[in-house]
Structures are given as C-alpha cells and as structure tokens.
Amino acid sequence: MAKIDDVARLAGVSKGTVSNVFSQKRRTSKSVTEKVLRVSRELNYVPNHIARSLVTKKTMAIGLTIPHGNFFFSVFHNQFINGVVLEASIYGYRVLLDMIPIEEVKTPSLASYPIDGAIVLGPMEQDERINLLHQNQVPFVTVGQIINDGLHEATTVNNDNNRIILDICDYLTGFGHRNLMFLNAGKHMTVSIERTKAFAQAMQKHQIELQPHMVHYKPDIHSDEYMTYGYDETVRMLGERKEKVTAIIADDDRTAFSVLNAINELGLSVPEDISLFVICGDLSMMHQVTPSLTGMDLQPSELGSQSVKQLMHKLGVLEGGYPNHVTVSSKIIERSSCSPVFGGNESVSK
Amino acid sequence: MAKIDDVARLAGVSKGTVSNVFSQKRRTSKSVTEKVLRVSRELNYVPNHIARSLVTKKTMAIGLTIPHGNFFFSVFHNQFINGVVLEASIYGYRVLLDMIPIEEVKTPSLASYPIDGAIVLGPMEQDERINLLHQNQVPFVTVGQIINDGLHEATTVNNDNNRIILDICDYLTGFGHRNLMFLNAGKHMTVSIERTKAFAQAMQKHQIELQPHMVHYKPDIHSDEYMTYGYDETVRMLGERKEKVTAIIADDDRTAFSVLNAINELGLSVPEDISLFVICGDLSMMHQVTPSLTGMDLQPSELGSQSVKQLMHKLGVLEGGYPNHVTVSSKIIERSSCSPVFGGNESVSK
DNA sequence: CTGAAAGCGCTTACAG
C-alpha cells in the first residue's frame, strides 16, 4: 500500500500538499492537483482512514445499538436500519452495528468505541448501553423515551405512544369493542411502560374496567416463549381461560401473525369473531396477507433518519438549533382485520 | 479523555507497561497490573482504538455490503445479518454496514476502508463492489457464486442452487404439476443465473417444454414494480394471459405474499388451484400465515456465520486449512401451500 | 518483568 510520502516524493511536492488535494481543506493549484492525482492513481494510493482519524478525531462512523440477543429482529428494525443507513450516508457517515447484548461482551469498553456518536434503539428502564455511552462520553440519541436520571439532557426521537394507544382504543371502542387484549412489547422497555400507562387511561376514558388479562408483555428474547408469544397468549386467554376478548392489539408483525394463527386454530376468524390490530409492521406485507391487517404506521424509517439528523446536530455536522425531542407522527392504516363487534355490544353481556 | 501518558505517569510506570496491561500481549506483574488498572479507573481511561489500529493495522471490523438501494430487505437479509453479527462478535469483530449503492457514493474510496475484510452478499455479474475491494486489497468472501475472472481465487459460501431448483421441481412434478412459473431473483445476480440454468435442466429432466412465461426476474430495486413483483406477474400471467399455471415458485417471502394476494384476488386458492412454493423466507412467519407456506430453508443465518468463519481464516484469525468454497445445506420444509394437481394431469390437457 | 525510543500515516498550525 502506497503511503502519502511515496506520492509526495514522486509528485515532487510535500506531504501537506498531497493531504490537501485529498481532503480539499485548502485550495491547491490545478497543475499540482492533477499531478498528485495522477501519481496517486499510478501508485494506487488512497489516504489511510485510520491515520486520518487519529488526528482529526473523527471516525465518520456512528454506532447503532439494537437490544437483541438472538437477533430476531422484526420488520420494524429492518426499516429503521434502512432509515439510519440512508440518512447517515448523506453526511458521509457509516453505520457500525453494535447489537451484542452487554452480558455477552467479554470485555466491554476494553477500548474506546471507534465511533463519533451512537443511536440507541428501544431504551430500557435500566439501560447499560446508555451508562456505557455516558461513561465513554460518546454523544448519542435514543429512539424512545429514556427514564430521565436528572443528570443529563437526553436527545430523543419517539412516536407519541400515548396518542397512539388512545387512538387505537378509540378506534376499537368505536366499533363497539370493550373486551380488548393488548400484547405489549417487553416489560422493561420504556415504550412498553408508556403504552401500558396510556392503555389504562384509555380504558378509564371509555369506562372499561382494566383487568389483568388485558395487558401482556413480550417474554425475554432469550426465552423459548419469545417466538410464540402471540400464539401462546391467544390460546391461553381465549382457548383455555375463555376470556371474552373481541379485539387484540399486537405489538408487531410477528406477534400479529402468530395471533392470527392461534385464532384460526381455535376455529375463529378475523375480523368476524376477533378484530386484530397491529402496531407497526411492514406496510407492504401487512397488505398482502389475508385478511390484510389494520395497523398503526410508526414510520420506522423516518424514526431512523430523524435520529441521524439529531445526532448530526449533536456532532456539529449540521448547523442551527434543533429540538432535543422529536416526535415522529403515526397514523392508522385501515385494512380489513378490524370490524364492528357482531351484534353490537353483545360481547359485553353475559 | 485521559491518555496512556497520564496513566503511566500517575502509576509510575512506562507507557509500554500500561499498553501491556490492556493488550495482555506480555505478562505484567500482579502489583503493576493492579496499580495501572486502578489509576485507569480513576482517570476513566480507555485505550484509544484508533491509535491502536494505526500501529496494529487492524480495525477489528468487517464490512458487510448488501446490494440494496432502497433497502427493503427481506427476512433473508435479516437472518443473514444476524448470523454475521453474532459470529463476528465471537472473534471480537464489529460489523460495518456498507449498503450504499456505488452510484450514490459521491467519492468512492476517497479514503481506505476502515475494515479488515468484507462480506459481499448477492454478487452480480459485473459487480463494482468486488472490483473496489480488489483494488483496495481488502480480503473478502462472497455469499453466492461470482463469475470467475480467472485472476483471483474467490472465497465463497453458497447454497447449492442447482440442487435446490432440481429438488423443488422434483417435488412439484411429483405432485403432477407440469405448468410451473418461477419468479426468480434479479436478473443480474449470479444466484439468479444459476437458478435459471438449473430450472431449464429440471424441465428437460421432466420432459417439460420450457416456455418464456415460465421464468421471470425481479425488477430493479429502484423501479416502482419492485414491491409488487409477485402480484404483477401473477395477475399478468394467470389473469390476463390465462396461462395454465398450476404451481408458482417465489423467490422470497415478500414475493410469495404478494403472489398469494393476487391469487386470492383472482378468485383462486392455494393450494387447491395453485401450489405456491417459497424459496427461503422466515420459517416462523411462513408457518403463521394461512395457508402456511411450503418452502426451501436456505439457512440464511448459517450462510452468515459461515461467511464470517471463512473471512476469519483469510485474516489469519482462525488457524488451519479451510476450503475456498463452503456449501450450506438447505431443505424443503413441507407445510400446506403445495398439493397434488386436482385430477392428476388434468392441467396438461388443454 | 519493565523502560526508552522509534514509528504507524496522516493533518495542522506556522512561516513564507
């Protein structure tokens, strides 16, 4: 690999000049520029990114931490990553995947992160990732609320989870549903906590008594039940315990599919017997399934690109003021998996 | 940020010793180790990854290039990435996402890649990514065959695409199907080329005349038709042109869903009227859908981890001989979307 | 087991 000295010597200029030709931080005369470029091509020379980073203190990479152990990420993650990668590329940043669960990293922070900043997806109540980032002083933005420790002003991008749950409940009760079952995300995720609170509020608003069987949490990713969450809860609540549920809200596409499967097995159908509402999920895919699933579009890709924009502001790449909290809008996409309760409020009696 | 000199001074040792405590390349006495560690903790010191990389010539990161512009990646990509990230973490490597299409990178290789090696998913006939890697002399392995240029011995991991297509065709013809439609991947991907060849062979084997409407290619990712590929071809061939297709082979889950949707709209059903076979796709998801989809498990996660293993051998991280070509097995998962042709060979007669 | 010194390949004031 040719280095800057080789080029400088052959082109008859100083290393500083070669450096400027590539970094374009100072103008170089046309003749010199051309000569340097020609020699570089001959020698197959390309500036060493690492050496450059050492002095500029910039790696031009951002870290993306996704809280997954076994890595079954859903379409939401998929689209989110897309948004991040695409937006980051605009500013010349690469994306470093950092998804190993803390416990499994033998020597966390054995060396400093080679990143300029980080994006933390799905923060949890006690989030080691965030502590680590603070400790290493790497700027970050979280996607999802973090429990404020009072010490640091967090930068976040988030959906309006409160609004989302209220809207969904309004939508379903508008169809006459009063026996809802909400399959929430993992218990310790802050998004989950926000949603549960909102769900309780919604029940109160519609004067529905909040019962224990109405809210469930996705099992830990490491457990066996993780993959069959939707199926299991549906069979348990509707099949075994005969709860009179008429509408189910599923946390994501995988859960929704799995609920659908259980409903079919129980000899019931959607939306005739049970309405099924999915939070997020791939729009194109939800549409292709029969019945097509009514759901809330969380705009994961937008969440991704917004989080990058915020980070760029934090890094000083983007100029101008920027709010610490950005809310990405969401809206209900009506398809055919939700319908009025058969016979109106029939399910309430008995 | 504290640096190595600060620690050395405060601990009363040389920088070299501090370095050794962290790198563990040479033993240090217990007392010195403890003192250094204590001081480091006090100063919140962590070795600078970049500075280390400059001298060791190792970034401890591998690049992952996925050929997607608009980033609608399927479950296959999802699982593949999982496999890569998990396996890489075992060797202490991080994964750098490198998915920006070449055309959109303003100044490709303006600086050297800060990676030790790369994994190239889904190589194409003329693949710029591969040229770039060659040029920058970064070791890489491809997932999928590459057209051998005769100059370099490629390292690849792949499914046995020939076997796969033959197996699928055997399976379907075994059910009496003779009018197949194959919705292949993008035209310029090498996997697509392999499969088309195999499909022609299979038709010959079963003495079925190969007709133009039997093989289709996924549109370019940038085109509008990309997302509706399966739907479009199904409606066009079965609806408009009334081709007597009885079995459809879909390239991936998204395509399969979209075919399913078209079939439903045409008033037909799976598997009664049309058998649907999906190559790859999320096993858990395929299972949850109704009808559950029969498909070929390509083991994307295994493809991912194997490719990392090969790369580690190339980088000298893993010792011992290793084949240049690794084939990951695949097998048919029978579910309920394929069945015998109604009335045996009825579909052959006009 | 430890230290002093050179060097990894760049960029960046400083001077002209």
Place this chain on the structure above:
DNA sequence: CTGAAAGCGCTTACAG
C-alpha cells in the same frame, strides 16, 4: 498556494 516540523495516542522491537 506550498513546505517543514510537530504531533495525534498508541504498540513494538530492542535492551536490560
């Protein structure tokens, strides 16, 4: 517009 020199924060022979 260009050059000479210092320095980014580590690791690594070499010597002891």
